[in-house]
Amino acid sequence: MSDTILSLDGVSKSFSGKPAVRDVSFSVERGQITGFLGPNGAGKTTTLRMSLGILSPDAGRIKLFGKKPGSAAMDKVGFLPEERGIYKKMKTEEVIVFFARLKGVDAIEAKKRALAMLEEFGLGHTIGMKVKELSKGMAQKVQIISTLVHEPEFIILDEPFSGLDPVNQKTLEQMVRAQADAGRTVLFSTHVMEHAERLCNKIVLVTEGRKVFDGDVTTALSEVPRRVIIEAHSEHDLASLLSNMGIVTEGELSSEGNRSWKIDLASNSDAQDVLKACVDATVRLARFEPVKAHLHDAFVHLVETHSHKTGETA
Amino acid sequence: MRAIYLIARREFLSYVATWGFWLSLASLPLFMGLGFGLPLLIENSQPTRYFVMVDQTGGELEQAYLSGLAQNREDQSEQIREAVTDLVGDSPQIQAALENQPGITDDGRYVRVYPEDTELEQLRPYLLGDQLLDTAEGPQPLFSAVYLNKSTSGEIEIDYWSVNLTDSGLRLDIKNALQDYMRLDRLRAEGVPVELIETINALSPTVRELNPERSDETAEITAVDRIPFFVSVGFALALWMVVFSVANMLLTAMIEEKGNKILEMMLASSRHHEILMGKLLGVAMVSATLLLAWGSLAIGSGVLVQQVAAAADMPIAEILSAVLDPGLLLPAAGYFLVGYLTYGAIFLAIGSLCETIHDAQTLMTPIMLIMMVPLFIITTAFDSPDSAVVEIASWVPVWTPFIMLARLPLDPSMTELIGTTSVMVVTALLVLFGSGSVFRLGALNHANQDTVKAWFKIGGNKKKPE
Numbered sequence: 001m002s003d004t005i006l007s008l009d010g011v012s013k014s015f016s017g018k019p020a021v022r023d024v025s026f027s028v029e030r031g032q033i034t035g036f037l038g039p040n041g042a043g044k045t046t047t048l049r050m051s052l053g054i055l056s057p058d059a060g061r062i063k064l065f066g067k068k069p070g071s072a073a074m075d076k077v078g079f080l081p082e083e084r085g086i087y088k089k090m091k092t093e094e095v096i097v098f099f100a101r102l103k104g105v106d107a108i109e110a111k112k113r114a115l116a117m118l119e120e121f122g123l124g125h126t127i128g129m130k131v132k133e134l135s136k137g138m139a140q141k142v143q144i145i146s147t148l149v150h151e152p153e154f155i156i157l158d159e160p161f162s163g164l165d166p167v168n169q170k171t172l173e174q175m176v177r178a179q180a181d182a183g184r185t186v187l188f189s190t191h192v193m194e195h196a197e198r199l200c201n202k203i204v205l206v207t208e209g210r211k212v213f214d215g216d217v218t219t220a221l222s223e224v225p226r227r228v229i230i231e232a233h234s235e236h237d238l239a240s241l242l243s244n245m246g247i248v249t250e251g252e253l254s255s256e257g258n259r260s261w262k263i264d265l266a267s268n269s270d271a272q273d274v275l276k277a278c279v280d281a282t283v284r285l286a287r288f289e290p291v292k293a294h295l296h297d298a299f300v301h302l303v304e305t306h307s308h309k310t311g312e313t314a
Numbered sequence: 315m316r317a318i319y320l321i322a323r324r325e326f327l328s329y330v331a332t333w334g335f336w337l338s339l340a341s342l343p344l345f346m347g348l349g350f351g352l353p354l355l356i357e358n359s360q361p362t363r364y365f366v367m368v369d370q371t372g373g374e375l376e377q378a379y380l381s382g383l384a385q386n387r388e389d390q391s392e393q394i395r396e397a398v399t400d401l402v403g404d405s406p407q408i409q410a411a412l413e414n415q416p417g418i419t420d421d422g423r424y425v426r427v428y429p430e431d432t433e434l435e436q437l438r439p440y441l442l443g444d445q446l447l448d449t450a451e452g453p454q455p456l457f458s459a460v461y462l463n464k465s466t467s468g469e470i471e472i473d474y475w476s477v478n479l480t481d482s483g484l485r486l487d488i489k490n491a492l493q494d495y496m497r498l499d500r501l502r503a504e505g506v507p508v509e510l511i512e513t514i515n516a517l518s519p520t521v522r523e524l525n526p527e528r529s530d531e532t533a534e535i536t537a538v539d540r541i542p543f544f545v546s547v548g549f550a551l552a553l554w555m556v557v558f559s560v561a562n563m564l565l566t567a568m569i570e571e572k573g574n575k576i577l578e579m580m581l582a583s584s585r586h587h588e589i590l591m592g593k594l595l596g597v598a599m600v601s602a603t604l605l606l607a608w609g610s611l612a613i614g615s616g617v618l619v620q621q622v623a624a625a626a627d628m629p630i631a632e633i634l635s636a637v638l639d640p641g642l643l644l645p646a647a648g649y650f651l652v653g654y655l656t657y658g659a660i661f662l663a664i665g666s667l668c669e670t671i672h673d674a675q676t677l678m679t680p681i682m683l684i685m686m687v688p689l690f691i692i693t694t695a696f697d698s699p700d701s702a703v704v705e706i707a708s709w710v711p712v713w714t715p716f717i718m719l720a721r722l723p724l725d726p727s728m729t730e731l732i733g734t735t736s737v738m739v740v741t742a743l744l745v746l747f748g749s750g751s752v753f754r755l756g757a758l759n760h761a762n763q764d765t766v767k768a769w770f771k772i773g774g775n776k777k778k779p780e
Contacts, residue, residue, distance in 0.1 A: 054582065102320055
């Protein structure tokens with residue numbers, strides 16, 4: 001059995017001459033949670049639609065389960081689109097059974113699974129109710145169940161957290177993790193980095209239709225310059241004292257008379273070097289804070305770096 | 315196939331659960347009931363008109379009016395008998411039933427009253443409604459006062475006083491009766507014997523319609539021979555009605571589905587052509603249900619009429635035979651399928667481009683206009699089936715299903731049949747293919763009604779060179 005569930009190779013797509021996806025390549029490996037990140041309009045949804053065969057690429061090759069995306073692979077995929085909606089006049093279990101049967105589950109088994117999953121997701125009380133009678137959050141849960149009811153090998157979620165309140169976001173995170181623990185492969189797109197940071201084994205970052213990063217979260221974080229923030233009451237010229245350790249930026253003067261400094265560390269320095277230099281110079285430190293980088297910082301950094309590069313190229 | 319079946323099934327069940335479906339189901343019998351019943355209801359609900367007639371000649375004109383009126387009513391009754399005979403055949407029972415309806419034209423709407431004082435100035439307050447007549451229905455206004463007179467030169471003069479400007483029935487009755495009297499009077503004055511005048515009035519040729527394809531005894535054309543024409547036009551109109559109503563259902567359902575953002579979820583579970591075909595098939599099942607229900611209702615009503623009025627002796631067997639004739643039924647099914655698929659696909663594609671019914675209206679208007687044309691042509695085809703306009707219109711693929719269906723009993727040439735059918739089928743396939751592409755773009759929000767408008771503006775907005 002191949003370990004690569006989805007692979008894109010040099011894929012491009014334009015609409016009315018306007019490029020939406022440009023030469024994107026990446027792969028999704030079996031059993032992993034892959035985050036597909038990018039700002040709004042980066043081409044995430046178009047890429048996911050092409051991965052499913054809903055749209056055809058203008059250039060490049062896509063393989064889903066080793067073959068061109070087609071009907072045969074669809075039954076093994078569960079897709080939750082960004083634009084979410086379900087039949088409002090149908091009952092909750094009927095909607096789930098309908099989508100399960102579209103994916104090849106027989107009627108009796110589909111009904112059994114629908115009822116069980118509604119209970120499992122805390123929606124047992126909605127059995128027999130029409131979707132239009134549910135709250136937005138509950139309706140989204142019904143749709144998520146419809147995506148998972150046929151027990152797909154590969155789950156694609158397009159901006160799954162948008163529109164959910166914090167409690168339901170946490171529930172969805174748990175659900176994604178549970179699916180991965182059950183051996184399923186998950187690819188989800190988002191522009192909210194916190195979810196990706198907590199969930200993903202791997203992230204693919206796109207901006208303006210181009211891929212700017214493809215790797216694990218640790219590698220992505222390593223792309224962000226490490227930073228130390230200090231506050232000191234001192235006559236020392238900290239800018240020249242710490243200049244060989246990175247870029248030093250002088251900050252505000254606090255009400256206690258302390259001045260803050262921000263040091264973006266050079267690759268050959270670390271926070272300990274800064275601390276040692278300050279102690280050796282008898283600087284009276286009021287604050288010393290090595291800043292832990294987050295995926296959000298990596299995201300912003302990578303996008304800005306890409307923008308600079310394309311700006312220079314242009 | 316699985317996806318097509320499941321989508322079709324869901325569509326069918328969802329439509330059947332709507333009020334729209336049941337309204338459509340009830341629409342045909344309702345309209346038929348209204349068509350027959352409303353004029354009767356209106357006629358029967360007319361208020362009684364009270365009038366005064368004053369014959370200033372001493373009774374000659376009044377007598378002439380009364381006998382003329384009786385003759386006019388007899389003529390009208392005869393016309394109705396002929397019309398009924400044309401429609402359902404020459405049945406003695408029907409004639410007897412009509413003879414037993416004395417009020418067939420005498421609706422009793424105009425009732426003459428005889429006040430003591432017939433001077434206009436005395437009657438004026440009654441005509442204006444300031445005073446009311448004492449009638450069997452209670453106090454009522456006077457509808458009109460009619461003064462009949464003869465000038466010294468012998469001309470008949472009618473002074474008709476009334477505040478009602480629209481109800482001309484009584485005035486025309488009087489005018490027609492006295493007009494006939496004047497003509498008869500003149501002929502008598504010229505010395506023409508009364509018997510001769512009556513003989514001349516009764517003259518009428520005997521017309522036998524004969525079919526040259528048949529031999530002596532069977533050559534005469536009867537009402538039964540006309541049944542297939544009525545049935546085929548009925549089929550064409552029913553097809554138009556079904557396509558019109560279900561196409562609208564398709565459009566509104568698609569807009570609703572797009573508004574509910576279901577299409578992308580569907581596209582992740584099935585291919586766009588499966589969704590399109592599933593929806594078309596589901597609604598076709600709705601149409602078939604409608605047709606079956608209407609057909610059963612029509613047949614049931616026919617049988618009931620025959621049972622209830624054994625006197626009517628209607629040619630039900632011949633009507634059923636014409637309706638169930640495979641030579642008409644099979645082509646009708648084919649035309650229905652192609653016509654429905656063509657219009658259904660167009661409406662689905664339009665629906666996929668629109669977010670609201672308001673959006674759809676712009677795109678719908680030209681399609682609706684195109685759809686209305688065959689309705690007029692079918693009625694023309696009934697009287698003039700060999701008209702050049704009808705023949706040319708048969709070749710317009712979006713009209714072919716309706717017009718050719720109506721023309722089938724006229725045995726159009728094989729070239730025309732095969733040619734129009736081929737053009738229609740090829741067009742339907744092209745429409746299905748094009749609609750599928752538009753549907754995919756629309757469903758994914760890559761096209762909307764503005765895109766369609768832009769297609770038709772290609773080359774139209776080019777800037778003039780400076």
